Amino acid sequence: RKPGGAMQALWAGLASYLEVFAQRLEADREHARTLVFPGVVLPLVEAFFLYHSAREGEEGARGSAGGLPTTASYSFSSSQSFTLGEEPASSSSSISPAPLEGGVPSEGSSPAAEGGGGVVVQFIERNRRLLNALVAATPSLLSTSLAPLMRHPRLLDFENKRMWFREQIRREQESQPYGSCRIAVRRSSVFQDSYFNLNNRQPEELKGRLRVTFKREEGVDAGGLTREWFNVLSKEMFNPNYALFVPSAEGMTYQPNRLSGINAEHLNYFKFIGRVIGMAVFNDLHLDCHFTRSLYKHMLGNTPTFHDIESISPDYYKQLQWVLSNDIDAMGEDLALTFSVEINQLGQNQVVDLKPSGRSISVTNANKAEYVKLITQFKMTTDIKEQIQAFLGGFYEIIPKKLISIFNEQELELLISGLPDIDIEDMKANTEYVGYSKSSAVIMWFWQVVENMSKEEKSLLVQFITGSSKVPLTGFKDLQGMQGNQKINIHRTADITRLPTAHTCFNQLDLPEYSSFEQLKDFLIKAVTMGSVGFGFV
Numbered sequence: 001r002k003p004g005g006a007m008q009a010l011w012a013g014l015a016s017y018l019e020v021f022a023q024r025l026e027a028d029r030e031h032a033r034t035l036v037f038p039g040v041v042l043p044l045v046e047a048f049f050l051y052h053s054a055r056e057g058e059e060g061a062r063g064s065a066g067g068l069p070t071t072a073s074y075s076f077s078s079s080q081s082f083t084l085g086e087e088p089a090s091s092s093s094s095i096s097p098a099p100l101e102g103g104v105p106s107e108g109s110s111p112a113a114e115g116g117g118g119v120v121v122q123f124i125e126r127n128r129r130l131l132n133a134l135v136a137a138t139p140s141l142l143s144t145s146l147a148p149l150m151r152h153p154r155l156l157d158f159e160n161k162r163m164w165f166r167e168q169i170r171r172e173q174e175s176q177p178y179g180s181c182r183i184a185v186r187r188s189s190v191f192q193d194s195y196f197n198l199n200n201r202q203p204e205e206l207k208g209r210l211r212v213t214f215k216r217e218e219g220v221d222a223g224g225l226t227r228e229w230f231n232v233l234s235k236e237m238f239n240p241n242y243a244l245f246v247p248s249a250e251g252m253t254y255q256p257n258r259l260s261g262i263n264a265e266h267l268n269y270f271k272f273i274g275r276v277i278g279m280a281v282f283n284d285l286h287l288d289c290h291f292t293r294s295l296y297k298h299m300l301g302n303t304p305t306f307h308d309i310e311s312i313s314p315d316y317y318k319q320l321q322w323v324l325s326n327d328i329d330a331m332g333e334d335l336a337l338t339f340s341v342e343i344n345q346l347g348q349n350q351v352v353d354l355k356p357s358g359r360s361i362s363v364t365n366a367n368k369a370e371y372v373k374l375i376t377q378f379k380m381t382t383d384i385k386e387q388i389q390a391f392l393g394g395f396y397e398i399i400p401k402k403l404i405s406i407f408n409e410q411e412l413e414l415l416i417s418g419l420p421d422i423d424i425e426d427m428k429a430n431t432e433y434v435g436y437s438k439s440s441a442v443i444m445w446f447w448q449v450v451e452n453m454s455k456e457e458k459s460l461l462v463q464f465i466t467g468s469s470k471v472p473l474t475g476f477k478d479l480q481g482m483q484g485n486q487k488i489n490i491h492r493t494a495d496i497t498r499l500p501t502a503h504t505c506f507n508q509l510d511l512p513e514y515s516s517f518e519q520l521k522d523f524l525i526k527a528v529t530m531g532s533v534g535f536g537f538v
Contacts, residue, residue: 007051014044018127025129042134045127046145052120053148120148124155132157139163153406154530158414158456161406165415168403169282178208185229186215191236194229195272203397206279230280234287237273244269244387248292248311249505251480252468255292255312256387259346267390274394277416282398286418290468294380296409298388301401304380306372311467312379314505320372329365337363339371341378354378410463414456420469422458423476424451427488430476435492436511443490445517449524460528467504481507499527 021037124131131149135141135156142150142164153161181201185193198206212229238245238254243263245254260266280287292311294304310317328335339358342351353359354374363371381388407415428447436443450461459469465488472478479486486507493501493510500523501510514520 011048014048015126017044018130021130022127025133037134045131045134048123049120049146049148121152124149124152128155132160135160139167143167150406154408158407158411161411162415165403165406166284169284173207176204176207178204180211181205181208182211182213184213184215187217187232190229190232191239191242194233194276195269198275199268199272203275206275206398207282210279210283226283227285230276230285231288233276234289237276237289242269244273248467249314250311250467250486250507252466252470253290253292253311255295256384256391258383260387262346267386270387270390271394274391274396275398278395278398281416287416290413290417290470293409293467295388296412298381298392299395299412300405300407300409302409304376306376308380309376310503310505320375323363323368324372327365328363328368335363337371339363339374341375343383352378410460413463413469414459417469419455419459420462420471422455422462422471424458426475426477427462430479430487432487432489434489436490442492442511442513442520445514445520446490446511446524448517449521457525457528464528465502465504465509466507479507481505499523501527
């Protein structure tokens with residue numbers, strides 16, 4: 001059915017009307033979540049989604065574009081099937097359509113042709129801040145009239161997704177009362193005792209209300225002992241004596257140890273740790289643990305990229321960058337690079353083919369992109385495949401994969417570890433500049449934008465620059481980098497058409513010398529909030 005001119009006029013008027021509120025939200029970001037809208041705004045927005053959902057037909061109404069639940073109910077299952085490295089059905093990788101002319105997409109265009117309901121996606125893009133403010137005021141909208149937003153979770157604020165996520169957990173707890181899960185542990189052996197307490201229990205038991213007792217200690221668990229147990233256990237899982245995890249280059253995050261097999265119980269331990277993290281998320285409790293970006297991607301079902309190698313091995317990452325950026329055919333036999341990798345397995349060197357007969361296939365300009373893809377897959381997935389599968393197996397027993405996939409990797413860290421309190425004055429006092437000074441206009445604009453960020457955006461900024469939301473207890477002066485103590489450093493770059501980029505191993509932000517405060521604000525917010533879907537990381 002071809003839409004009439006009346007409907008086009010209505011949506012054009014709606015776009016103009018909403019533009020007024022978008023300007024108000026942009027002008028007062030600090031109080032965006034508490035602004036009061038006229039009563040007519042929500043019905044008009046609801047009408048837009050209702051009309052276009054009907055136009056997109058049955059497939060759109062089912063929410064198949066995102067593969068995510070868009071109704072009030074969600075089915076939990078303890079038997080989650082998964083394939084390591086497969087892409088989830090979530091729309092975290094949805095396309096970003098071109099900006100709209102006048103804020104209204106053409107009614108004559110086909111949603112299918114624009115990819116995943118182009119009209120609706122463009123409307124959400126254009127009015128992202130306003131829609132998030134409406135949801136923040138009434139979270140239940142994501143389960144009712146604004147449920148179509150859940151097909152495009154990358155456009156929702158973290159807090160709105162977190163509230164929707166908690167609602168699904170609450171409904172699960174109400175529909176399936178699990179009783180209590182009681183455990184008794186010795187503080188001096190908290191990891192081993194917890195493992196033996198939980199290892200043979202069914203996943204449904206682990207979703208019950210936790211009751212923790214520390215042996216030979218007085219105290220009744222009214223919630224405090226459970227939080228303490230999670231806190232102590234989350235630190236002990238990184239104990240090097242268990243050989244389960246290794247620190248990343250900057251020392252703030254952890255990656256599964258490829259040599260964890262020296263511990264005979266390592267796979268059972270990884271499954272146990274996955275369960276513990278799932279239990280913490282299920283109970284809305286935070287853990288003092290931070291993993292590498294690539295491990296968070298595995299938890300979401302996303303494939304790590306070669307950029308993720310930087311946090312594990314910065315020097316090797318630079319070598320791969322060199323291969324991609326240079327004419328390696330001119331190197332001839334001097335390069336001697338083949339589709340194979342040499343690994344050290346407990347003192348013995350082994351050559352592993354990245355593809356059949358890979359050690360006999362030279363890397364050339366024509367196939368070097370394939371080589372980088374395969375070496376990334378080997379180092380970030382294949383080489384620790386068993387560890388990751390065991391870890392995910394335990395986690396998915398508690399938290400279904402589809403449910404967690406609404407988040408990106410930065411948000412998943414915040415969900416697991418919580419939002420830190422970022423002291424901006426301390427951050428400013430411990431930031432160094434290259435090509436800029438404290439009095440440079442761009443730097444003064446930068447701190448003005450940062451000071452007006454929400455708590456969530458400040459956490460994402462720290463993640464963007466350092467690779468983790470975790471700040472040392474002693475403050476930013478003791479941030480660690482690849483070479484030890486490394487303060488945040490902001491470098492001047494010339495290309496003002498590019499978004500800011502970050503080198504997390506060096507706590508380095510490359511900030512172009514933008515020509516105006518508005519451009520800097522727009523580009524910085526985009527880089528920080530959308531970096532996980534292709535912007536700003538190198």
